[in-house]
Amino acid sequence: MTNYIDKSQQPLLGNDAVEPTTPQGERWRASMWKFLLFSALGLALFIIPFKWEGKVTILLGVLTDTLQASLGDYVVYAALAIVTLSLVGALAVKLVRPEIHADSMTAKLFDVDWFWLAARFFGALFAWMIYLQVGPEFIINRNTGGVIFEDLIPILIPLFFFAILSLPFLTDFGLMEFLGTLASKVFVKLFRLPGRSAVDAMSSWFGAASIGLLVTMQEYNKSYYSQREAAIIATTFSVTSIAFTYVVAKTIGVDNNFIFFYLTIALTGFIAAIIMPRIPPLSLKPDTYHSGKSMLDEGIPAQYSTYQWAVNRAVTRAHSMPSLGSVFKHSLKNLFDIYFGLIPVIFAIGTIGLGLAEYTPVFDWLSAPLVPLLELLQIPEATKAAPAMIMGFADMYLPALVGKSIESEMTRFIVGAASITQIVYMSEVGALILKSNINLNVLELFMIFILRTLISLVVITSVAHLLY
Known part of the structure; x- marks a missing residue:
């Protein structure tokens, strides 16, 4: 590090001719510590990841669990308040049409189109x-709306609180x-993505799918990111955390083989x-940008090594970066936007999806073409x-709940692993994508889900036949 803070010379990476905003001298040292401390x-x-109370988790998970335990039953009232305020505010803006600035907080939280207003209405109604x-x-029913209200929302409310406020770090x-x-270079060649998307992948693998998606x-x-890049990252790298992968493995009864289970998921995802x-x-997604032009330049000048340019x-x-107060204020706005925009959607879409799974043969019909493929792959109890x-597609946890009754351990292994690698599920990831500015609709998400399922089946089944 001394090469970059030697008082006798300008910082090696602080050449104004290359990067006009690069700090110099004392400002370089201060900014270096700012980068190191806040990034750490x-x-x-x-x-x-670390082990905490017998499970592998991350600090965000510990904070989330602590807040969830502290809130207890009050998280229910928080959820009801969120969906109610979300609907009332949107209705007031839509019907009264007050004079509000397009960039104001009120517009960001409550000025929505009719589709999202309907989603907020049904979300509040169902809640x-x-x-x-x-x-x-x-x-x-406990297995439909009860799963959203009692299992998912109590986790998401504290998770989003800490995740959104600390995401700038x-x-x-x-x-x-x-x-x-x-x-x-690796991400461009392998995945046709910018290198910074590696952080998205890590925050999903060790944190949660919703964190990577945020x-x-x-x-x-x-x-x-361009629209194409964002769509790829959202539907390819928003994998659930190691901790929740273990929960799925335990639920479906293959936790005794967890190491191979997770390695199979990693190989399939890759x-x-x-x-x-x-x-x-x-x-087919266009390389267009939200602001109209790219703000990213990952090219490396000839006079810099890759590491030197990374530090620069x-x-x-x-x-x-502005002051921490300004960063916190901006994050607080994003937090309320997620709460008011996403929680009602999860209630609406998640409850309907789980209801269709529990009370209708829709998923039996949809899965009928899949049976011959499973039989061709020699999967027992196809x-x-x-x-x-x-x-x-409705909820990532559903396959584990349904699949745990399957007798064949190999089949349970395949079902459980596939449920993780499918990624797109409407009770959380799908709803969050639809709420975002990333231009993916429900039909496209279902197409991606099916394609990922087919790819996953081939890879996971090949490994399963070697293990069993």
Whole structure:
């Protein structure tokens, strides 16, 4: 590090002719410490796994669990308040049409189109029906709306609280620039993506799918990713965390083989990540940017090594950041936007999806063409496995809940692993993508889900036949 802070000379990476905003002298040292300390905090919160109370988790997971335990039953009232305020505010803006500035907080939170207004209406309606236990069993049953209200929402509310407020430490103080520069050549060649998307992948693998997706949404809104790149990252790298992967393995009864289970998922995800960006619908997405032009330049000047340029860009980024107060204020706005925009959608879409799975043969019909493929792959109990795999589109946990009754351990291994590698599920990831500015619709998400399922089946089944 001494090469970069020697008082006798300008910093090696601080050449104004190359990067006009690169800090010099004392400002270089201060910005370097800013990059190192805040990025270390971001890594500690989102990336670095450790064992806590008998399970592998991350600091963000510990904070989330602690807040969830502290809130207890009050998280239910928080959820009801969120969906109610979300609907009332949107209705007021839509019907009263007050004079509001397009860039104001009120417009950001409540000025929505009719589709999202309908989603907020049904989200609030379902939430109150489930809470009061009034209405059709399709909505209020413990295995439908109850899963959303009692299992998913109590985790997401505290998770989003810490994740959104602390996300800038991961994305805005130079870590994305540093790792992105180092990984740029690999990610461009293998996945047709910018190097900074490596951070998205890590924050998903060690944190949660929603965290990685929040990073992707933020980077797209800042025009660091094109629409094509954001769509690929959102549907390819938003893998669930190691911790939740273990929960799925335990639920479906293959936790005794967890190491091979997770390695199989990693191999499958890697292969799918190479294939998916090269085929429709992802390959057809345009390389257009949210602001109209790209804000990203990952080229490395000839006079710099890759590592030197990575440090230069990281320090320059840290130097350009405003005060922590301004960062916190902006993050707080994003937090309320996620709460009011996403929580009602999860209630609406998630409850309907789980209701269809529990009370209708829709998933049996949809999975019928899958049965011959499963039989061709010599998967035992193919007729039971097929619906479980298709149910993953509604919620990632559904295949594990349904698949645990399958007798064949090999089939349970395949169903459980596929549920993780499918990635797109409407109760959370799908809803978050639809809420974002990334231009993917439900039909495209379903096409991506099916393609990922087919790729996953071939890879996972090949490994399963070697293990069993």
